[in-house]
Amino acid sequence: MGRWRRLRGAMVLAGVAALAACAQAPTVGGPGLPTSGIYKVGKPYQINGVWYYPAEDFAYDETGVASWYGPGFHAKTTANGELYDQNELTAAHRTLPMPSLVRVTNLDNGRSVVVRVNDRGPYANGRVIDMSRRGAQLLGFEGNGTAKVRVQILAEESRAIAAAARQGTPAPILAETDGPAPKPVPRSRIEVAGPAAGPTTNKEPSAGIVGKPVPPPTTVAGAVVEGRFVPAPVVAQMPVPAGHESLFVQIGAFGSAENVARVRxxxxxxxxxxxxxxxxxxxxxxxxxxxxxxxxxxxxxxxxTQIIQAGLTEAKIVVD
Structure with missing residues (x-):
């Protein structure tokens, strides 16, 4: 279920054997899957004691630390059946729908690009997104290995490319995506503000399955390559307010004073x-x-790492 990498190229493999299936030599998108990829959200899953809850979240906007992955995964299969190209603007994310489009902004230099999420990960050190090598180059952090970033989903554009991807998605996978939510998965007993457990139910299961092809987004520069919309390598310079680039480990946001006291x-x-x-x-x-x-x-x-080992597994790195 996707890829992950440790800073400066060392792969983290222990405890993730169940996810290795997608980091394999290409088999034309996997048995029975198109090379253009499928639409996939997925069920909740656990890596190294931490639960992840994939969901259609078209309001997603989060800060954190980005990493990148490249040569070791080039031309291998992504989590939604596409072939990874380190020279395209793609990325791995732990919970967003595949495919979706997100804008990633480097909070150190203001450089910003749009990338296609088509893979799962990263799982090392609470990284918020794993960029392709080309994405890291354009954002200016290939050499450093990491960058403080803001990740924002492009809602309407993501709906458009999701609708197109559904056309090539086998019915059983669509049924899994659009069907009843899975049984609740254990979460931390500490109240944490965020999306409800489990992916949201897709409200448009038939979109793009029949009828005319879904056109690619017109608000993002890019091209259709082998049936996939791939963002063009366009770098925008975004304003980054001074004094808002500090790193924190955030355990959660709580509405209960009792839970605040318990976490403290x-x-x-x-x-x-x-x-x-x-x-x-x-x-x-x-x-x-x-x-x-x-x-x-x-x-x-x-x-x-220390906080997660203490059992507060909802903790994450944020930039503010």
Whole structure:
């Protein structure tokens, strides 16, 4: 179920044998699958004690640390049956639909590109997205291996390429995507603000299956290559406000004072002081529990690992 890589090219393989099927030599998109890829959301899954909940989230907007993967996976099969090309603008994400389009902005230099999500991962050190080699080059972090980024889904464009992908998706896979939500999967007993367990039910199961071909998005530069819409290598320069590039490990955002106290106590037990700040989500005010700011990606990685090992597996690295 996708690929992952550790910083500067060392692959993380322990404990992920169940996911290795997609990191294999190409077999024309996998047995019975088109090379243009299928539409896939997927069921909740667990890697190294952490649960991930794929979902159609067309409001997705998150910050974190990006990594990239390249030569070791070039021309192999992605999690939705496409063939990975390290020179195209694609990416791996742990929960977003495949395919979907996201804008990734480097918060250190303001460089921004649109990429096609067609793979699962990354799973090392809480990375938020794994870029193709070309994506890392255009964002200016190929040499460093990581970058602080913002990832924003392009909602209407993602719906359009999803509809096109459904045309080539076998009925059993569409039925799995569009059918009843799977049985609940165990989550942390600590309340965490975020999407509900399990993928959302697709409300447009027949879109793009019959009738005329779905045209590619017109709001994003790109081309249809072997049946796939591939974003063009266009770099936009985005404004990045000064003073909003600090690293934190965020454990969660809570509406209950009891849960805030419980999390702070667990952090104190491992020697990590917590900062609590208010944040607005719609009409609701939540208390965000974080550790930081942290002075480097390496330090954030170490703190995240310690917190996850303490059982707070919903923790993640964010940039603010």
């Amino acid at each position: 106590a667990r952090l104190a037990a491992i020697g990590q002081p917590a900062a609590v700040t208010a944040t607005r989500t719609g009409k609701q005010t939540l208390q965000r529990v974080r550790v930081g700011p942290l002075d480097s990606v390496d330090r954030a990685d170490a703190v995240l």
